[in-house]
Amino acid sequence: xxxRTLLFALLMAAMAISGFGQMPIFKRYYIADIPGMAWxxxxxxxxxxxxxxxAILLALLGYAAVRLFAAxxxxxxxxxxxxGLWALIAVTGLARVTKNLPDMHLGPELxxxxxxxxxxxxxxxxxxxxxxxxxxxxxxxxxxx
Amino acid sequence: xxxxxxxxxRRSFLRGAAIAGVGAPxxxxxxxxxxxxxxxxxxxxxxxxxxxxxxxxACGEANESRYPKPEKPFxxxxxxxxxxxxxxxxxxxxxxxTPYNWLFVDNITVNHEGxxxxxxxxxxxxxCTNPPCANLCPWGAAAKKDDxxxxxxxxxxxxxxxxxxxxxxxxxxxxxxxGLYLDLLPRFAGNGVMFKCDxxxxxxAEGKLPACIEACPMQxxxxxxxxxxxxxxKALAAEMNGYIYGLEENGGTNxxxxxxxxxxxxxxxxxxxxxxxxxKGKGKHASKGKNSGRPNLTQVGSPFEKEDxxxxxxxxxxxxxxxxxxxxxxxKTQSGHGEDS
Ligand code: SF4
Ligand code: SF4
Ligand code: SF4
Numbered sequence: 127x128x129x130r131t132l133l134f135a136l137l138m139a140a141m142a143i144s145g146f147g148q149m150p151i152f153k154r155y156y157i158a159d160i161p162g163m164a165w166x167x168x169x170x171x172x173x174x175x176x177x178x179x180x181a182i183l184l185a186l187l188g189y190a191a192v193r194l195f196a197a198x199x200x201x202x203x204x205x206x207x208x209x210g211l212w213a214l215i216a217v218t219g220l221a222r223v224t225k226n227l228p229d230m231h232l233g234p235e236l237x238x239x240x241x242x243x244x245x246x247x248x249x250x251x252x253x254x255x256x257x258x259x260x261x262x263x264x265x266x267x268x269x270x271x
Numbered sequence: 272x273x274x275x276x277x278x279x280x281r282r283s284f285l286r287g288a289a290i291a292g293v294g295a296p297x298x299x300x301x302x303x304x305x306x307x308x309x310x311x312x313x314x315x316x317x318x319x320x321x322x323x324x325x326x327x328x329a330c331g332e333a334n335e336s337r338y339p340k341p342e343k344p345f346x347x348x349x350x351x352x353x354x355x356x357x358x359x360x361x362x363x364x365x366x367x368x369t370p371y372n373w374l375f376v377d378n379i380t381v382n383h384e385g386x387x388x389x390x391x392x393x394x395x396x397x398x399c400t401n402p403p404c405a406n407l408c409p410w411g412a413a414a415k416k417d418d419x420x421x422x423x424x425x426x427x428x429x430x431x432x433x434x435x436x437x438x439x440x441x442x443x444x445x446x447x448x449x450g451l452y453l454d455l456l457p458r459f460a461g462n463g464v465m466f467k468c469d470x471x472x473x474x475x476a477e478g479k480l481p482a483c484i485e486a487c488p489m490q491x492x493x494x495x496x497x498x499x500x501x502x503x504x505k506a507l508a509a510e511m512n513g514y515i516y517g518l519e520e521n522g523g524t525n526x527x528x529x530x531x532x533x534x535x536x537x538x539x540x541x542x543x544x545x546x547x548x549x550x551k552g553k554g555k556h557a558s559k560g561k562n563s564g565r566p567n568l569t570q571v572g573s574p575f576e577k578e579d580x581x582x583x584x585x586x587x588x589x590x591x592x593x594x595x596x597x598x599x600x601x602x603k604t605q606s607g608h609g610e611d612s
Contacts, residue, residue: 148409150431151460154353169407169437170574177581181588188592192600216589223585226578228401228522234424238411 134186141179145248147172180219187216197267204258205266211251218244310400310419312500312525313470313481315393318511319489322376322391327365329486330374330395333471337425338362338371339464341448346457353462355447367564368394370446370466374483377565381540383532390532393483393491394566395468396421396442397517398525400497403574404434404443413443413465419497419525420470425450429461437574439521440566443467497525504529522573538568 147166152158158167165171194201194209201209221240225232232240258264345355358364362371374395381388402421405413412428415421423434423443429452434443443465452461471481479485484492493503501518504527508515516534517527530537 148407148433150409150433150436155350156352169433170403173407174577174581177585181581181584184585184588185592185595188589188594189596189599190592192593192596196600220585220589223582226406226575227582228575228578232414234411234414234422234427237414238427241409241411 137179137182140175141183142248144172144176144179145245148176177223180223184216184219187212194266200267202263202265202268204254204263207254208251208258208266211247211254214247215244215251218247309496309498310417310525311470311494312398312419312497312527313484314493314495314500314504314507315491315526315528316507317390317392317491317528318513318531320376320391320393320487320491321489322378322389323488324365324376325486325488326393326483326491327372327374327376329482330468331365331372333474333482334373337473339425339446339449339466341446341463342453343448345448346453348462349458356445356463357447358444359446359448368442368444368467368566369564370444370464373466373468375565377541379537379540379544381532381536383536388532390530390537392528392530392537395483396470396526397440397521397566398468398470399521400523400525401521401573401575401578403437403439403521406575407437408434416472418470418475420472420475422469422472423465423467425464425466427451428464429455430463430465431461432465434465439569439571439574441563442566444564500527516568519573520571522575534568535570541565541568 143166146152148169152163152166158164218240221232222244224230225237225240255264339359341357341359343359345357348355356370358369358371361369365372365375367375374393377392377394379390379392381390398419398421400419402413402415404423405415405421408414409431410427410429413421413423413434428450430445430447430450432443432445435441435445444467445463445465447463450461450464452463455461471479471483474481480494481492484494493500495503504515504518507513507529511529511531513529513531514533515527515529517524528534
């Protein structure tokens with residue numbers, strides 16, 4: 127259980143770094159100057175890293191979706207909120223991957239909507255998760271008995 | 272800009288003049304043609320280019336109203352390592368790409384098989400078929416249009432310059448003091464707007480040809496559906512015993528050059544010469560390497576070679592997860608007890 131949580135936290139950290147690394151900030155703010163951190167400013171590397179992490183995350187989300195389906199009646203309010211945000215992140219992420227395929231392109235407006243929604247959903251999920259934890263409502267499912 | 276004419280150029284001038292009258296209507300038709308569903312590409316026969324610069328002038332005239340109008344003084348940047356890029360006082364520089372010059376003619380003298388060639392090569396955005404600038408723009412400001420042109424929306428771009436970093440040719444050029452960043456966090460995020468050729472989107476929308484194509488007295492450029500342009504490029508290369516650039520570069524582009532001299536040779540000669548604009552205004556422009564603003568001619572592989580594989584993994588992953596979850600659920604149901612974690 128502990129290891130699982132740790133691995134998930136690492137995955138989320140990798141997704142956050144590679145995701146934020148898509149913006150030109152790590153070089154500007156000297157992060158890439160720290161020895162061993164130059165890769166944070168390599169857009170092609172962080173791009174592929176985000177894809178690889180995304181694949182793992184989507185597999186986990188798919189797995190969790192089935193299990194939640196079976197326990198839908200017990201999902202807490204903050205659970206539903208986070209599930210909604212996870213879904214939004216997954217859908218916009220997949221839309222972005224689709225857009226990046228050779229011979230595929232969404233219009234500029236749709237692309238920006240997808241990007242901004244993806245980023246906003248990530249930030250909101252982080253906030254909601256933090257709030258839920260601070261308020262002691264971190265569980266997705268009501269524990270029965 | 273050198274406007275000398277080489278032997279080849281003079282010969283080409285006659286040939287160009289001879290076909291000019293016949294070629295024009297066909298070109299005009301092709302310009303309006305994007306409804307076919309195929310991306311449009313341009314073919315540049317650089318054996319015909321005499322370096323007259325008419326295309327550069329036409330580009331400037333056609334797009335002047337879209338050039339940046341920066342507000343000064345610029346916001347002080349944080350951290351101080353973030354330099355302003357200001358071309359507003361150098362807007363008439365025409366021997367490299369700048370935010371005020373989306374097309375320039377590179378003049379390259381090169382010896383090939385005992386003959387001295389003076390090659391003039393109009394350079395601008397290559398309009399890649401799978402453009403890293405658009406694919407990797409974190410903000411959606413850069414995008415590829417249905418007609419195959421790659422554009423940067425000046426109202427949306429924050430000038431972070433990522434498009435330039437990921438472009439193998441460093442095409443987009445930054446102007447500080449314009450754009451959305453001024454309304455957001457001017458000191459901490461963004462630094463202006465990136466500018467480059469968008470293949471004359473406003474003119475194309477009116478059914479006109481891009482200005483540089485229309486203005487060229489030598490008919491150096493043609494525009495048409497990509498498959499037709501590729502076929503023409505190959506036929507032309509075969510005819511002149513020449514070389515093609517842009518078919519494979521960066522995974523394929525919608526700008527295809529045909530030259531009588533191998534591009535490796537042109538690159539060697541090109542890299543030796545610095546543009547005059549690179550020598551003045553020290554420290555004023557963000558990046559002023561010797562060849563800054565002068566796109567290279569090296570062979571560039573596909574940056575997204577593994578993209579398909581990674582994308583396939585991303586698409587398959589949720590399905591695999593769902594399947595694994597379903598199998599597990601089934602097993603649990605069969606063994607008669609649920610669980611959660
Ligand atoms: S040449 Fe550079 S700026 Fe132009 S489409 Fe390709 S990657 Fe983008
Ligand atoms: S297509 Fe238009 S914007 Fe691009 S170089 Fe030619 S004239 Fe300039
Ligand atoms: S107008 Fe034509 S001939 Fe003159 S420099 Fe441009 S491409 Fe070359």
